[in-house]
Amino acid sequence: MSEKSEETNSLAPERDRAPDGDERRLNGCVPLSHQVAGHKYGINKVGILQHPDGTVLKQLQPPPRGTREMHFYTQVFARDCSDPQVLSLRPHLPVFYGTWASSDSPNELYLKLEDVTRRFSRPCIMDLKVGRRSYDPLASPEKRQQQIRKYPLMEEIGFLLLGMRVYQPSRDCYVCHDQFFGRSLGKDTLAGGLAQFFHDGVKLHKQTIRLCIRKVQNILRWFESQKQLHFYASSLLFVYEGASGAHTEAEQNNNHHHHLPPQESSHEGSPAKSSCRRGGCGGDLPDSLQNGGQTHGSAPCLRQSNGNVECEEEEEEEEEGEEDSGGWLEEEGSEGHVEVRMIDFAHVFPSESPDEGYMHGLKNLLSTLRKIIQD
Ligand SMILES: Nc1ncnc2c1ncn2[C@@H]1O[C@H](COP(=O)(O)OP(=O)(O)OP(=O)(O)O)[C@@H](O)[C@H]1O
Numbered sequence: 471m472s473e474k475s476e477e478t479n480s481l482a483p484e485r486d487r488a489p490d491g492d493e494r495r496l497n498g499c500v501p502l503s504h505q506v507a508g509h510k511y512g513i514n515k516v517g518i519l520q521h522p523d524g525t526v527l528k529q530l531q532p533p534p535r536g537t538r539e540m541h542f543y544t545q546v547f548a549r550d551c552s553d554p555q556v557l558s559l560r561p562h563l564p565v566f567y568g569t570w571a572s573s574d575s576p577n578e579l580y581l582k583l584e585d586v587t588r589r590f591s592r593p594c595i596m597d598l599k600v601g602r603r604s605y606d607p608l609a610s611p612e613k614r615q616q617q618i619r620k621y622p623l624m625e626e627i628g629f630l631l632l633g634m635r636v637y638q639p640s641r642d643c644y645v646c647h648d649q650f651f652g653r654s655l656g657k658d659t660l661a662g663g664l665a666q667f668f669h670d671g672v673k674l675h676k677q678t679i680r681l682c683i684r685k686v687q688n689i690l691r692w693f694e695s696q697k698q699l700h701f702y703a704s705s706l707l708f709v710y711e712g713a714s715g716a717h718t719e720a721e722q723n724n725n726h727h728h729h730l731p732p733q734e735s736s737h738e739g740s741p742a743k744s745s746c747r748r749g750g751c752g753g754d755l756p757d758s759l760q761n762g763g764q765t766h767g768s769a770p771c772l773r774q775s776n777g778n779v780e781c782e783e784e785e786e787e788e789e790e791g792e793e794d795s796g797g798w799l800e801e802e803g804s805e806g807h808v809e810v811r812m813i814d815f816a817h818v819f820p821s822e823s824p825d826e827g828y829m830h831g832l833k834n835l836l837s838t839l840r841k842i843i844q845d
């Protein structure tokens with residue numbers, strides 16, 4: 471088993487490549503190149519796909535999970551929704567564009583969602599499952615045991631790292647960790663393990679951590695204001711720009727797939743993808759980050775490719791962030807440099823009390839992130 475998996479950059483734009491049989495069959499949709507956790511496409515045919523218009527498609531899981539998730543998104547994004555609490559949840563979720571089906575399999579439904587990683591040139595991505603319990607109130611004793619066994623510390627820690635990929639500009643490659651890495655993290659190694667998401671092989675991006683803290687605080691504020699929903703086995707998806715400013719500027723002229731409005735019929739402007747990886751690097755993290763648990767390889771992932779990288783040291787500045795401009799040339803000091811969104815709503819249940827389990831996870835996550843900055 472490999473310790474870490476890596477991908478290298480490729481200069482060849484894959485949008486020039488002829489689609490293979492599967493891609494044609496899926497109306498030009500391809501498995502999401504940079505999925506870091508969850509069901510993968512090709513295994514039981516569930517998993518996340520990338521639509522040519524830049525959205526992602528999540529196949530409906532068998533009932534009741536898929537129907538529950540669809541119902542949740544439909545309610546939150548209903549045009550006539552007037553519940554202020556539900557409306558204020560929207561910014562924390564990927565935009566929901568309704569359901570989608572391919573012309574070949576009209577009965578296979580997918581949720582059509584905003585691709586949270588889309589505007590990033592070299593997206594660093596992390597998926598954290600949040601809450602003290604990752605099974606819902608209707609779970610069988612077997613299911614409860616299955617989930618508890620996966621991470622007995624969930625009850626105490628309140629979150630579990632399911633997967634991550636981090637771009638290293640100095641080597642022009644991604645370092646990936648899967649959920650076994652997350653499960654290997656204990657109370658003493660949690661901060662070190664989480665810190666790896668913010669370390670590009672050369673430096674720790676403290677300002678990025680501060681921006682993530684702000685976004686997580688906003689989500690916590692939403693939870694403190696509501697008691698109508700409980701979230702089990704739901705995730706927070708973290709994304710930040712791994713490319714340096716010089717890199718993104720160099721790409722600006724060559725890149726035209728960002729900011730295209732989702733159009734179901736259009737195949738224009740499809741994100742370029744490329745697949746290649748190399749092994750044998752990534753073993754030289756600073757000592758302070760080496761105690762983050764055992765590492766395991768994750769599945770190879772394809773990704774957007776936009777050319778070579780110029781590595782730049784970034785200044786750490788304690789600036790007030792600007793509003794998210796939706797642009798992709800965001801500097802590390804600005805809010806738009808990071809995204810933190812809630813995803814995976816297959817186990818959302820109505821309730822009449824605050825979601826203490828989820829809030830416990832958020833609070834512990836916040837103190838762990840603060841600890842990383844301090845250490
Ligand atoms: N809106 C999105 N934008 C970008 N990437 C996404 C989005 N939604 C999901 N992903 C990617 O897909 C992965 C899995 O998503 P999700 O948790 O919704 O799937 P799942 O199959 O229900 O997971 P699980 O098996 O844990 O229940 C995420 O870790 C992320 O990498």
Ligand SMILES: O=P(O)(O)O[C@@H]1[C@H](O)[C@H](O)[C@@H](OP(=O)(O)O)[C@H](OP(=O)(O)O)[C@H]1O
Pocket residue numbers: 535604613620649703816
């Ligand atoms: O990542 P792994 O090790 O594959 O484990 C799965 C993971 O915990 C999923 O979150 C869970 O689905 P839910 O979150 O929907 O419960 C799934 O349950 P399942 O086996 O019942 O599908 C598990 O098998």
